[in-house]
Structures are given as C-alpha cells and as structure tokens.
Amino acid sequence: MRADIITIGDEILIGQVVDTNATYLGKTLNNIGIEVRQIHSISDNKEAILDAFATAQDQVDLVVMTGGLGPTKDDITKHTLCAYFDDTLAFYPDVMAHIDELFRKYVKAPVNDLNRGQAMLPSSCTQLFNAHGTAMGMWMQKEKTVFVSLPGVPFEMKHLVQEKLIPLIKATFSLPARVHKTMMTYGLGESIIAEKISDWEAALPQHIKLAYLPNLGRVRLRLSASGTDEAVLHQEIDALFADLYPLIGDYIKGFESEQPIEMQIGTVLTQKGWTLATAESCTGGALAALFTQHPGASTFFRGSVVSYATEVKQQLLGVQQQDIERHTVVSEPVALSMAKGVIRQTGAHVAIATTGNFGPTQGEADVEIGTVVIAIIAPNIEYVETFIFGKHRERNLRKTLNKALELLHNKLASEL
Amino acid sequence: MRADIITIGDEILIGQVVDTNATYLGKTLNNIGIEVRQIHSISDNKEAILDAFATAQDQVDLVVMTGGLGPTKDDITKHTLCAYFDDTLAFYPDVMAHIDELFRKYVKAPVNDLNRGQAMLPSSCTQLFNAHGTAMGMWMQKEKTVFVSLPGVPFEMKHLVQEKLIPLIKATFSLPARVHKTMMTYGLGESIIAEKISDWEAALPQHIKLAYLPNLGRVRLRLSASGTDEAVLHQEIDALFADLYPLIGDYIKGFESEQPIEMQIGTVLTQKGWTLATAESCTGGALAALFTQHPGASTFFRGSVVSYATEVKQQLLGVQQQDIERHTVVSEPVALSMAKGVIRQTGAHVAIATTGNFGPTQGEADVEIGTVVIAIIAPNIEYVETFIFGKHRERNLRKTLNKALELLHNKLASEL
Numbered sequence: 001m002r003a004d005i006i007t008i009g010d011e012i013l014i015g016q017v018v019d020t021n022a023t024y025l026g027k028t029l030n031n032i033g034i035e036v037r038q039i040h041s042i043s044d045n046k047e048a049i050l051d052a053f054a055t056a057q058d059q060v061d062l063v064v065m066t067g068g069l070g071p072t073k074d075d076i077t078k079h080t081l082c083a084y085f086d087d088t089l090a091f092y093p094d095v096m097a098h099i100d101e102l103f104r105k106y107v108k109a110p111v112n113d114l115n116r117g118q119a120m121l122p123s124s125c126t127q128l129f130n131a132h133g134t135a136m137g138m139w140m141q142k143e144k145t146v147f148v149s150l151p152g153v154p155f156e157m158k159h160l161v162q163e164k165l166i167p168l169i170k171a172t173f174s175l176p177a178r179v180h181k182t183m184m185t186y187g188l189g190e191s192i193i194a195e196k197i198s199d200w201e202a203a204l205p206q207h208i209k210l211a212y213l214p215n216l217g218r219v220r221l222r223l224s225a226s227g228t229d230e231a232v233l234h235q236e237i238d239a240l241f242a243d244l245y246p247l248i249g250d251y252i253k254g255f256e257s258e259q260p261i262e263m264q265i266g267t268v269l270t271q272k273g274w275t276l277a278t279a280e281s282c283t284g285g286a287l288a289a290l291f292t293q294h295p296g297a298s299t300f301f302r303g304s305v306v307s308y309a310t311e312v313k314q315q316l317l318g319v320q321q322q323d324i325e326r327h328t329v330v331s332e333p334v335a336l337s338m339a340k341g342v343i344r345q346t347g348a349h350v351a352i353a354t355t356g357n358f359g360p361t362q363g364e365a366d367v368e369i370g371t372v373v374i375a376i377i378a379p380n381i382e383y384v385e386t387f388i389f390g391k392h393r394e395r396n397l398r399k400t401l402n403k404a405l406e407l408l409h410n411k412l413a414s415e416l
Numbered sequence: 417m418r419a420d421i422i423t424i425g426d427e428i429l430i431g432q433v434v435d436t437n438a439t440y441l442g443k444t445l446n447n448i449g450i451e452v453r454q455i456h457s458i459s460d461n462k463e464a465i466l467d468a469f470a471t472a473q474d475q476v477d478l479v480v481m482t483g484g485l486g487p488t489k490d491d492i493t494k495h496t497l498c499a500y501f502d503d504t505l506a507f508y509p510d511v512m513a514h515i516d517e518l519f520r521k522y523v524k525a526p527v528n529d530l531n532r533g534q535a536m537l538p539s540s541c542t543q544l545f546n547a548h549g550t551a552m553g554m555w556m557q558k559e560k561t562v563f564v565s566l567p568g569v570p571f572e573m574k575h576l577v578q579e580k581l582i583p584l585i586k587a588t589f590s591l592p593a594r595v596h597k598t599m600m601t602y603g604l605g606e607s608i609i610a611e612k613i614s615d616w617e618a619a620l621p622q623h624i625k626l627a628y629l630p631n632l633g634r635v636r637l638r639l640s641a642s643g644t645d646e647a648v649l650h651q652e653i654d655a656l657f658a659d660l661y662p663l664i665g666d667y668i669k670g671f672e673s674e675q676p677i678e679m680q681i682g683t684v685l686t687q688k689g690w691t692l693a694t695a696e697s698c699t700g701g702a703l704a705a706l707f708t709q710h711p712g713a714s715t716f717f718r719g720s721v722v723s724y725a726t727e728v729k730q731q732l733l734g735v736q737q738q739d740i741e742r743h744t745v746v747s748e749p750v751a752l753s754m755a756k757g758v759i760r761q762t763g764a765h766v767a768i769a770t771t772g773n774f775g776p777t778q779g780e781a782d783v784e785i786g787t788v789v790i791a792i793i794a795p796n797i798e799y800v801e802t803f804i805f806g807k808h809r810e811r812n813l814r815k816t817l818n819k820a821l822e823l824l825h826n827k828l829a830s831e832l
Contacts, residue, residue, distance in 0.1 A: 288724075
C-alpha cells in the first residue's frame with residue numbers, strides 16, 4: 001500500500017517553518033507498513049492543491065495532507081476538496097458546539113465569523129473529530145484513492161493521527177507486518193562501513209531494506225522488513241544483524257532502543273542507587289537539559305552547576321587558581337576539579353564535567369578552537385579525556401553532547 | 417522567477433530525518449527573490465527522480481535538488497542526470513586530487529573505490545566545487561530550466577549554496593528586489609488578530625504578502641514585498657506596519673530583528689554593565705543553554721545553578737525549608753529565593769529563576785500540572801509571577817522559555 005503526503009502552506013515554501021509534520025507522518029505511515037511515495041509541499045492555493053491531487057489519484061491508495069485549514073488560511077483545503085469531489089459545505093452542529101465550548105473555556109472571547117466558518121465541512125466527508133482544536137479532520141474517497149485532510153498545528157495533527165486516522169486506516173485497508181531495528185556504530189565513516197559490509201548488503205533479501213544514518217561521529221544502520229508475520233521478520237533481522245559482528249564488530253555499540261541514551265543512563269544509575277549531576281562550561285546547560293527534558297529524570301538527576309565564568313568555576317566548584325594558571329581553564333585538571341566540585345555541592349554519586357572552546361574565537365584559554373575536555377567521576381571511576389572536534393560552534397556542541405552521553409553510558413555499563 | 421526544490425532520500429520519506437535542507441533552500445531562494453513553487457521529497461531511485469524532473473521542466477526556471485550523491489547512495493542523482501541529459505560520466509582529476517587530500521588529512525584511511533567514483537561527473541556539467549566534502553555540486557541546463565544537484569549533508573550543502581550557487585544564480589538570472597519584515601505580537605490569538613486587521617489585510621497591494629506565524633503565546637506577522645527598488649519596498653512595508661498600531665497596538669512588541677531575543681537581552685545587559693545568571697528547576701538548564709549557544713554570551717552570562725532536587729535548592733541557593741513547607745517548591749517565595757541565591761553564588765547583577773511542574777505527573781509540589789513560577793531580580797527590580805500553561809510537558813518547557821525571555825527583555829528594556 002502506498003501513500004502521498006501533501007503539506008500545504010507558503011510558510012513551508014519560504015522556509016519560515018521546518019516541515020516536521022511531513023516527518024511525523026512519514027514515520028507514522030511507514031511504521032504501520034505504508035510506503036510513502038513522495039512528500040509534496042505546496043502553496044496554499046487551489047490550483048497547486050488540485051495539481052497535487054491529480055498526481056496522486058489512482059497512483060496511491062492514500063493521500064494525507066496537512067494545513068490549509070483554519071480561519072486565516074481561508075480554509076483553502078476544504079474549498080478545494082469540495083471542488084475536487086463536486087461537493088458543497090454543510091453546517092455541522094456538533095462541531096459548532098465544540099468550537100463554542102473551546103472559546104468559552106480557553107479563548108475567553110466571543111466566537112467570531114471566521115471561527116464559525118470552521119463548523120462548515122464538505123457534506124460527504126467522514127469527519128475526524130478534533131477534540132483539541134477548531135479545525136476538523138476529513139476523510140473522503142474518490143475511486144481507489146482516499147484523501148485525508150488534517151490541521152497543520154502539529155499538536156492537533158498528531159492527536160488526530162493517533163486517535164482517529166490510524167484506527168480508520170487499519171479498519172479500511174489490510175496492512176503488512178513491519179519491523180524496524182537500528183544498530184549503533186561509533187568510530188567508522190559511512191563509506192568505510194559500506195565497503196566492509198558490501199557483500200552482506202548485496203545479499204539482503206528483497207523485503208528487507210538497509211539505511212545508513214550518519215551523524216557526527218556515529219553511523220546508525222537501520223533494517224526495515226515487510227512481510228506477513230512480525231515474529232518471523234524479527235528473527236530475520238536479528239540473524240542479519242548477527243552476521244555484521246564478524247565484519248564490523250569492534251564498532252558496534254548495541255541497538256538503538258526506544259529509550260533515548262539519557263534515560264538508558266538513568267536506568268543504570270537507578271539500578272545502582274546512584275544520582276547524577278553535571279558541571280558545565282562549554283555545554284552551558286545543554287547537557288543538563290538533555291536529561292531534564294524527560295519525565296522521570298528527577299529520580300536520578302540532582303542538578304547542575306553551569307560555570308560559564310572562570311570565577312564561578314572557582315567559587316562554586318572549587319577549581320584552584322593554580323590549576324587554571326598552570327593548565328588553563330580548558331584542561332584535564334580543571335575538568336576533574338569541576339566534576340568533583342559538583343559532587344560536593346549537590347551530593348550526587350556521579351558527575352560529568354565539560355570544559356572547552358567551541359569557537360569561533362580563541363577565548364581566554366590558549367587552546368585550539370574545538371578542544372573539549374570531558375571528565376567523569378563515579379564511586380570507582382575517575383576518567384578524563386581531551387578531544388579536538390572542529391571549527392564549527394554548533395557542531396562542536398552536538399559532538400560534545402553525543403560524546404559525553406556515549407562516554408557516561410560506556411563507563412557506567414562497565415560498572416554493572 | 418520560480419524554482420522547484422527536490423530532496424532525494426528514503427530517510428526523508430520514512431521520517432528518519434527532518435528535511436531541514438528544504439527549509440534552508442526555501443528560505444535562501446525566497447530571500448533572493450525566487451518564488452519556490454513546490455518542494456518535492458522523493459525516493460532515491462531513478463524513476464522517481466525522472467518524474468520529478470518532468471514536472472519541473474519548462475514549468476520553473478530552476479530546480480535545486482539535494483541528496484542522492486555519495487558512495488552509499490550509489491550516486492543515483494548523477495546517473496539520473498546523465499540519463500536525463502543524454503550525457504556520460506567523465507573523470508575529473510581536480511576532484512580526485514581533492515578527495516585524496518581530504519582522506520589524507522581527515523579520514524586517515526586509503527581512498528576506496530566507492531570514494532574514487534565521486535571524481536566522476538557528467539561530462540557537460542558546470543561543477544560547483546565542494547571544498548568541504550567529496551560530493552561535488554553540479555549545474556546543468558535543459559531548454560529553459562537549470563537543474564542543480566547538491567550533496568545532502570547540510571553543512572556541505574549550505575557552504576556550496578552560499579559560496580557557489582547564489583553567485584552563479586545572480587550571474588545567470590535577473591532577480592527582483594525582495595524585502596521581508598516581521599512584527600512580533602503577544603497575547604492575541606491568530607483568528608482574533610485576523611478579524612481586527614481584516615480590512616487592512618484586504619487592502620494589501622498585490623506585490624506584498626502577509627503571513628501569520630503563531631507559536632505558543634505569540635503570533636508573528638510577516639510582510640514580504642517584491643519589486644524593483646529595495647528602498648521603496650522598505651518604505652512601503654514600514655508604512656503598512658505603522659497602520660497596524662491603531663488596530664492592535666497594545667499587543668505589538670516590536671519587530672523581529674536578525675538578533676535572537678537572548679542576544680538582544682545580552683546587548684541591554686552589556687549597555688548597563690550588568691551580568692546574568694539563571695537558577696533553574698523545571699527548565700533544567702535549557703534556559704542557560706539558550707544563552708550559551710551563541711558566541712559572545714560569555715561577555716554577560718556568568719552561569720547557572722540547575723537545582724532539580726529540592727536539597728540542591730536549599731544547599732546551593734539558600735531556599736529556606738519553611739518556605740518550601742509553607743508554600744511548596746513551586747511557589748513565588750521559592751522562585752524569588754532561587755533568583756537571589758544564584759546572584760549571591762555567581763556575583764551576577766541580574767538573575768532569572770524558574771520553578772514549576774511540567775507534568776505529566778503531579779510531583780512533590782501539590783500544584784496543578786502546568787504551573788510555572790518565574791522570578792526576576794535586578795538592581796531595581798524584584799518581580800515574580802505565576803503562570804498555568806497546560807498539560808503537555810514539551811510545550812510547557814517551550815512556553816516557559818518563551819515567557820522567561822519575553823519577561824526578562826521587557827523588564828530590562830523598562831530600565832533603560
């Protein structure tokens with residue numbers, strides 16, 4: 001079964017918003033076994049939408065579109081659906097009651113004519129009721145192709161997909177079983193991996209696809225299988241991945257789990273009964289933010305001292321003046337002092353510290369731009385290492401965060 | 417002048433990567449006066465690419481595509497260009513020398529056959545030399561349409577666009593003048609603004625377009641003008657925006673500048689000779705990370721105490737046990753104590769503190785999920801306010817960060 005995704009909105013074409021709706025829809029459809037043929041981002045005008053419909057009609061089973069609904073878009077998608085399906089708009093009293101309710105509770109302003117128009121939908125559509133907003137989803141079929149329209153607000157769109165669209169797709173179409181699994185590798189470039197595993201890759205069966213996903217020091221290898229029996233697909237994928245160990249085993253760091261690496265670290269810490277703190281200079285709070293973005297982080301994360309200024313390193317973390325003078329603030333003795341200092345200050349069992357210069361200018365420490373020192377202190381661990389990443393500030397931040405999480409995960413895993 | 421953007425890669429269609437290349441290209445082309453007709457994300461196979469070429473041929477002046485280059489993609493884009501242009505691949509010795517050089521310096525491994533293949537390009541193409549990678553850009557013209565192929569690695573693609581593609585576009589096509597300006601509003605919903613300014617919007621001239629960009633508590637209004645004289649367009653846009661003050665003046669918070677709000681705050685602080693620190697509970701380091709992501713933040717940003725655990729609030733920030741017992745950790749007295757504590761600890765002149773419960777569970781403080789307290793302390797300011805945002809953790813974080821920056825900016829601006 002194949003689908004097109006259409007995202008409607010000039011704001012996408014002029015690059016003012018990143019089209020995360022298309023990413024979400026692509027992932028969601030793929031996960032339930034629907035092959036996405038293309039993503040088509042178009043202007044919010046009738047001709048562009050009709051053109052996109054024409055390229056999809058009878059070529060795919062399903063078209064999922066977002067955007068072009070809502071008062072300030074002039075509800076262009078709805079009017080275009082009416083034109084394409086030779087239909088007219090009808091008044092839906094239940095939608096009107098819902099809009100009235102939302103305005104009374106949240107907007108605290110009278111419903112205006114623009115909002116009242118949102119209770120008008122094509123008369124022949126199957127309504128996908130949007131409990132979280134005023135723009136409803138719509139499902140309409142022409143010959144062998146189903147056209148689904150969803151609001152562009154990501155929060156509302158995602159709810160509608162999960163609560164309404166997926167159940168309706170599963171009830172309407174018969175879908176294959178799908179299994180995806182991703183292996184993490186560190187330390188080899190994409191082309192070198194490709195060369196080492198080329199025979200293995202060439203021998204992959206037709207129903208199993210490989211994707212290389214390189215990203216700043218790691219390459220993820222993803223296998224996606226389609227078939228009729230999910231358990232069989234799992235076995236096939238596991239057997240294929242097992243064959244990679246003789247080829248690139250030294251670089252494999254396990255499988256990507258549903259759990260992000262921050263929370264894998266949290267799980268290990270919780271098993272040991274340990275808590276974590278961070279002492280951050282160059283990462284400036286971003287490392288703490290990676291942990292605290294997840295619900296449940298408070299069970300193991302104590303806090304962080306972001307010591308951006310040198311005096312804060314000294315006063316709050318106890319870094320010694322003589323270490324700074326002798327080694328500069330970007331040095332292994334300073335990173336170790338920072339980690340020990342934050343343990344003293346927060347009572348955590350484990351600490352990770354970062355100090356470095358991400359560029360673009362040299363800064364007060366006389367070190368090469370891109371130099372980063374990471375230190376880890378835990379009950380049986382005292383570890384520090386210096387890295388030289390590159391010249392690009394934003395990439396240096398992301399490389400440092402990736403490396404810090406990788407090191408902390410490895411060090412803690414070796415303690416289990 | 418009109419363009420299509422084509423992004424090639426199954427990883428986009430299955431939602432494994434967000435297509436930020438399309439966003440970047442859309443913004444860049446739009447800024448130099450090229451109207452993007454559509455963004456087409458397609459599979460990395462020859463038929464899909466040829467189909468996309470066919471829909472663009474003679475309909476647009478320019479096609480910019482990314483991806484489908486590189487060893488593990490089987491260089492599908494290059495082979496498809498050869499098929500479409502009835503051309504063959506030729507060996508480019510300068511490219512080979514460059515690949516050898518990159519491998520010697522960075523990869524520290526011998527060049528393999530896959531990489532050697534990257535020195536083969538269509539014989540009739542104009543080469544866009546990629547100094548930062550092994551996949552070259554290509555420029556080829558068929559009848560009235562120019563086809564440009566760029567590598568998919570964002571870092572390399574952006575360099576090629578800035579250094580090679582834009583100069584070549586400007587030398588080849590005659591482009592109109594373009595001006596964009598964005599006004600920030602806070603506190604009114606999109607549909608209410610639309611109603612209040614509907615007459616103004618209806619009277620906009622044909623060559624000036626309005627976009628509404630709503631985002632968690634603020635709506636940005638963007639005017640984009642095309643014409644022949646940039647200075648005239650600036651005047652027209654400024655006059656149009658001036659007409660909005662009588663309509664929605666109370667909600668306008670100035671114009672979006674090129675400088676992000678964090679650095680606008682930094683500029684004000686530097687003017688006053690003040691420094692900043694943050695004391696963060698619910699934001700967990702994310703507020704500090706917003707400041708420290710920018711080069712130059714060290715001139716005004718001292719540091720942060722992320723006091724995720726209650727004991728860290730007490731020990732490091734001097735929050736009193738009795739305030740916690742009487743008011744809970746999510747309270748105005750605690751937020752004020754945190755802000756004062758981080759000033760004591762870091763020597764900063766200004767502090768902003770956050771404490772709250774983002775959900776999804778109730779937590780130790782007996783407050784409604786979504787409750788957030790923000791406090792600001794500065795030489796003449798002692799300010800604290802409680803907000804109730806919503807139930808969604810990630811949105812609560814972003815709303816809190818937006819609100820904290822907005823408040824800090826407003827309070828400091830009132831001091832100037």
